[in-house]
Amino acid sequence: MKKINDIEYHDIKEIAEIFHNRINQDEIRNYFESGKIKGKKIDNDWYSDEIGIKSFIEILKEERAFTIGPLEIDLSNIRMEGRILDIGGGGEGVIGQFKGKQVVSIDYSKSELEEAPDNEALKIIMDANDLKFLDDTFDTITAFYSVMYIPINDHKRVLQEIYRVLKPGGDFLLWDLTIPERSIEEKDIIFVIMNVKFKDKILDTGYGVKWDKIQDANHFIDLGKVVGFEVLEQQEEKNIFYIKFRKR
Structure with a gap:
């Protein structure tokens, strides 16, 4: 995790951990490359903030999730x-x-x-x-x-x-x-x-x-x-x- 201007940014490994590694790091990287996770490259690694991750969760639910409730x-x-x-x-x-x-x-x-x-x-x-x-x-x-x-x-x-x-x-x-x-x-x-x-x-x-x-x-x-x-x-x-x- 990196903090820039009081905003916390999480790297690919940390984002995969949010999903208990059920979505692996290669998949996360591909989502960054396709623009489905909004983020930025810092020291050649992809990072996203809380807003970007929440937006990605909504995309994921729409594309890949069978939702109950x-x-x-x-x-x-x-x-x-x-x-x-x-x-x-x-x-x-x-x-x-x-x-x-x-x-x-x-x-x-x-x-x-x-x-x-x-x-x-x-x-x-x-x-x-x-x-x-x-x-x-x-x-x-x-x-x-x-x-x-x-x-x-x-x-x-x-x-x-x-x-x-x-x-x-x-x-x-x-x-x-x-x-x-x-x-x-x-x-x-x-x-x-x-x-x-x-x-x-x-x-x-x-x-x-x-x-x-x-x-x-x-x-x-x-x-x-x-x-x-x-x-x-x-x-x-x-x-x-x-x-x-x-x-x-």
Whole structure:
């Protein structure tokens, strides 16, 4: 990142990280060359500011994204007690915004954690495949539209780690996206737009993921049962779902 006249400019690598590298650096470079990302060359490398990146996201949604929503998600009545571990808590950092100092937010991407709004949540760079916490550490664990970015072959390992660091009787709360078999050739991204409410706060946000896997609520329920979880609650609506697991 470079700062010029108080404006932050992000390079190709940083822009790819915004998309969790689901759009690679060569693709980003081609978008610059074609003019679809508005930016400038600094020291022979392409850079764009926040306005240029947001404009590109809109172009991307139009050209390549199958869009769901806007959907309404109300977290006001969701119980999140005690010490909370939020998996993939960078970016919007929704759980950290709502629950503040109760939350330890982890993300493998430093830039995603830096992007998360300032609040009292503790932010740590960490891979969900290898949680650096002792057994039975957290009262609640959340994953708010983050597991969909993890390769599907790693899902079982991630749930095993979540189970390990969750206290007995603690809850794992999972919100995620149903990703069907890809049916539209020119669309290779699924994007969901949502309004998230928590008591008197409302966040307008969205999540996009590469359309390169198939997953649904049953996929996670089956894995959860294998690692030892009990399923207490399941809700599904328009390609999104919520599951409440409990550690026995």
